[in-house]
Amino acid sequence: MTNKQNADEQQWKLFVLLIEEIAKTKYGTGYQTKLAQLTGFQQSNISRIFSLKYKISLHNFLILAKAVKVNFFFEDQENQTELNTMFERAMEELGRRPNKLPKN
Numbered sequence: 158m159t160n161k162q163n164a165d166e167q168q169w170k171l172f173v174l175l176i177e178e179i180a181k182t183k184y185g186t187g188y189q190t191k192l193a194q195l196t197g198f199q200q201s202n203i204s205r206i207f208s209l210k211y212k213i214s215l216h217n218f219l220i221l222a223k224a225v226k227v228n229f230f231f232e233d234q235e236n237q238t239e240l241n242t243m244f245e246r247a248m249e250e251l252g253r254r255p256n257k258l259p260k261n
Contacts, residue, residue: 170209172218177207179225195224 177188184191189207193200198217206213206221213221222229231240 169212173206173209173213176218176221176225176227179227180221183225192221192224196220 180188180192189200189203192198192203196203198220205211206217231244233240
């Protein structure tokens, strides 16, 4: 495995473990059961996710993130793009900002 592949492998694991730490803090010892209730995932699958036995899809990762009530944001490392404007365009493209409704 190359250094880049190893770094990529470690990144997804880091994010999964971060979600697990947040869940432990918020929900205590029954955090896996609580996440199963909130997500609709089987508790055994949540256990497999947190034991890093398989790479979770982005879709399922976001479901877990929503269950622990955390948000993610983008940051331009070079400060060369207006991310808020691009976000608004993407939201309009999805029909999420009809008639220029108030923004959060």
